[in-house]
Amino acid sequence: xxxxxxxxxxxxxxxxxxxxxxxxxxxxxxxxxxxxxxxxxxxxxxxxxxxxxxxxxxxxxxxxxxxxxxxxxxxxxxxxxxxxxxxxxxxxxxxxxxxxxxxxxxxxxxxxxxxxxxxxxxxxxxxxxxxxxxxxxxxxxxxxxxxxxxxxxxxxxxxxxxxxxxxxxxxxxxxxxxxxxxxxxxxxxxxxxxxxxxxxxxxxxxxxxxxxxxxxxxxxxxxxxxxxxxxxxxxxxxxxxxxx
Numbered sequence: 001x002x003x004x005x006x007x008x009x010x011x012x013x014x015x016x017x018x019x020x021x022x023x024x025x026x027x028x029x030x031x032x033x034x035x036x037x038x039x040x041x042x043x044x045x046x047x048x049x050x051x052x053x054x055x056x057x058x059x060x061x062x063x064x065x066x067x068x069x070x071x072x073x074x075x076x077x078x079x080x081x082x083x084x085x086x087x088x089x090x091x092x093x094x095x096x097x098x099x100x101x102x103x104x105x106x107x108x109x110x111x112x113x114x115x116x117x118x119x120x121x122x123x124x125x126x127x128x129x130x131x132x133x134x135x136x137x138x139x140x141x142x143x144x145x146x147x148x149x150x151x152x153x154x155x156x157x158x159x160x161x162x163x164x165x166x167x168x169x170x171x172x173x174x175x176x177x178x179x180x181x182x183x184x185x186x187x188x189x190x191x192x193x194x195x196x197x198x199x200x201x202x203x204x205x206x207x208x209x210x211x212x213x214x215x216x217x218x219x220x221x222x223x224x225x226x227x228x229x230x231x232x233x234x235x236x237x238x239x240x241x242x243x244x
Contacts, residue, residue, distance in 0.1 A: 007114035018212035045100040049108035050087035053116035060120025122202035135192025142186025149179040
């Protein structure tokens with residue numbers, strides 16, 4: 001359908017727009033513009049922009065009236081579990097009171113609407129008759145790692161009364177953004193679960209867009225840590241342990 005093609009093209013534009021964020025600070029979190037009248041509460045903004053994805057996914061997944069296999073339902077469940085955590089549990093547990101600019105909400109809302117739609121439609125249209133064991137392991141390990149490192153950050157924020165201190169523990173001892181790394185592993189597992197193998201397959205389109213948009217944020221945040229904390233470990237990489 002025309003709508004889903006537009007969504008895929010939209011998501012692909014983030015392959016090229018995402019890396020441009022290395023030249024500016026996206027106005028949310030530690031880079032929020034507290035003086036702007038267009039800055040909104042971070043928790044509410046996060047919930048709105050993240051909940052869009054599972055809603056769009058469900059609509060796309062159910063757009064085809066044909067019966068879904070147990071494998072399709074299991075993979076759909078995995079997608080939705082991720083977003084229950086991201087849209088509901090994450091902002092509920094996050095002690096941060098950071099703001100987020102309305103442009104971040106609009107951009108992320110566009111991204112998540114397009115992505116949720118094409119992921120749901122792709123899964124509904126794809127015949128899957130087996131589950132990739134490697135994909136399953138990667139998805140579960142990535143999800144668990146992402147959640148675990150988020151919880152470590154929340155604990156540190158409570159200790160510092162919402163401020164920033166040098167993260168420590170688990171993969172934080174090796175990279176500044178292990179939660180990003182684990183999320184990439186998670187969605188790589190999803191690609192394998194969906195048996196996707198071309199640059200035009202929705203899960204692959206999403207994974208590339210995700211890395212393209214998150215990498216500049218990780219790079220800028222890593223520089224921020226090193227500037228703010230003189231004792232920040234110089235051997236610590238940005239997002240991929242021992243490599244980058």
